[in-house]
Amino acid sequence: MQNATVRLDVPLGARPPDELYLLDPALLADPAGGYGKVREQGPVARAWLTDTQPVWVVTRYDDVREGLRDSRFASSPDAIEGHTGEDPRRALVDMLNLPEEVQKYFLVSALDTDPPDHTRVRGAVGRAFNARRMQALRPRVEQLTADLLDDLGRRSADGVLELVDGYAYPLAVTVVCELAGVPEEDRAVFRRWGDDILVMEPERLRESSLAVVDTVLRLLDQRRREPAGDVLSALAAARDDERYRLTEEEAVAMVLNVVMAGYDNTAQLVVNSLAALLTHPDQLKLLQADPDLTLSAVNEFIRWCGPDIMVRMRIAAEDVDFRGTSIRKGDCVQFVLVSANRDPRVYADPDRLDITRRPHDGTEGHIGFGHGIHYCVGAALSRLQCEIALDALLRRHPGLHLAEGPESLRRTIIPGTAPRLPRLAVRV
Template sequence: MSTPAPDESATPDTGADTVDPLDRDLLLDPYTGFGRIREQAPVARARNFDGSRIWLVTRHDDVRAVLDDPRFANDPTSVPGIDTDKRAEMLVQLGLPREYVRYLADSILDTDRPDHTRLRKLVSRTFTVRRVHELLPRVEEITAELLDTLPEHADSDGVVDLLEHFAYPLPITVICEMVGVPEEDRPLWRQWGNDLVRMESPEEMSEATVAMVEHIRALIAERRENPAGHLLDALIGVRDEDGDRLSEAELITMVLTLVIAGHETTAHLIGNGTAALLTHPDQLAQLRSDPGLAPRAVHELMRWCGPILVTRPRWATEDIALADTVIPRGESVQPILTSANRDPRRFDDPARLDITRAYDTRGEQHTGFGHGLHYCLGAALARQEGEVAFTRLFERYPGLALAVHEQDLEWMPRPGMRRLIKLPLRLGHG
């Protein structure tokens, strides 16, 4: 049921209109910055990149409520009266050719029911816990190969970048094998993905998008002639047998989304998690003494230092009361995952990393993989890759240590994601 438009004078003045998503202090220390906002108000006012108002949802229960509520749409054109997609227009302003915008703005991540349900059903079976478990021997094999070759990548001082030579290659190899991207093309995808998510250069972002789309087009054409039995071949079959279930543009977009989303987040879960364990030796010692803690450790690392800080914006399809604020129809909200995951209302001593952390209720308590309809499709795969990566890395290299002081680790100042630029390590004796 709709509620009256809010009285601006009754809206808590948190000072959040001054929150700048590109504020350097917020980018460098999102835990403190978003934590301060969370304690000021459950829903805070801020300004979006284009100057429009956006509402930051900061507390655990409210974040989950938004992600569960179908009245908050992922696609702004789902809102009555809105016929312009601000996301698409922003991409055009960044220099992306308009004919390529849909491949970034109309993915499964950006759709609402019924399109989201239709698209998700086409690939969800590939990412079930059972199917993912069947991949475990291959994940172990890839991990072992990468760990064996790490010393070959060390510089003259014996330092190796774990991101470059382990954290990225593991998930990109796994997802590319699943989808059907040839081995020789995977370095290209690593570079394209990096150019896309860094958001440092509009030209790089535009060039990467165009290159990925054209590469997928060529790959689809080749697989139509010579199928190889991968997920891509199955999707091509769906497209060719029933175009109403999957259009050609949706096919291309699905492949692009699966490959990028299937390795970027996991790579930085491994990077962030490794840095966290190395700087919390008590937690690392517990994991080493009991590898069976790995599943719980991955969940705790996703809560404590997960790479995704915020979700994509949602748009209110009607006036919606949320905590002590009414979100007017047509305005956007952004759930802040990192502040939800450190909310003392839900987590005891939330700033403490504790890989033995247990909960009094069943199910996933953190929001690192999202929640609700758009819960991460590849969460089971990411968890498995993380469990294998952490246990095998510290087993293979028991003397592993940071090659720089913790304060000298370089974090990329990118809004919405917490990611290291590199992770320099000394392997010790392996």
């Protein structure tokens, strides 16, 4: 589809109507199908992030994995020698219409930095998410799921359970806030801010953004005076740690990223997984017959219906010839997870949900959590919660089924994420 003569240097505001537009409602409504068509037309496609921001789109599994490991694709223009132009990430921040005083927190996180800054920022929080710490959380997550299921049962008069706001979100919010050290009385601030980011309502978002930043600054100050062995304490201490010394902006940004990704993405992974099982009765029966399949099932759900379409935007730090396409220094690149995870070059019958699917190469069997140095720091926590949430629900209610039929699974279209399922009602 692309060749070495195609460029991105086009006049601002000149988006051709026939070129791929990443905010196209049809593409947002069916990202797996839409980006799948792009993938089969060629390895690299020219597209538009906004009406004024062109971008290269990489869609195939091997290419996405390679690109995410390639240091020639930077996360920040600060890593590009001689870069003096406008920060192309600004278009994404501007879409949120954030107050000026909080914008600075959205471009300094570990997701938007490159080594050595990335190593320093991620190192400050990475120890809180190691595999040993995650497994130590298992009894607490199991207890929380049991309590939530008890509560759902008490509140259900007709055998119908609502699993989005009644199960998946309360579980994810509680787990990540306990890990981070956010007190129960402050958790509603984070949930409201996360909801406002997803729906992009400017006035609500302005108010909740100021509130959540003020809350994080207050909590970090408390932890500097009274450490508590949580993520907030680690980030507060990093201000004076020579190995991981963080600025105030970096510490706040990391808290926001940990909490937002930790609850919203995890909750939607649980919801998507349950919806997939309930609309694929053969897979539901398999899992109920053999609970030992739960871990491989979770990996298949991440591949088949993970909550993210793509990773954060990258910027070419130098001229790069990538799969026959000339990508010039400063060009923007989007590596697309949803199409890579259904690439027929890697997966047999990739659009089929198969919880018995086993990776052939020793990997997780997907790149739903990204790849390379920006691999999701909370991947193990998200996987653990999904595994426990599915197992506990199916053991408690082996006969559960959709309360209103597949047509009830109407999803909300939100730019930047896979379509969100706002409600999932089941009868037990």
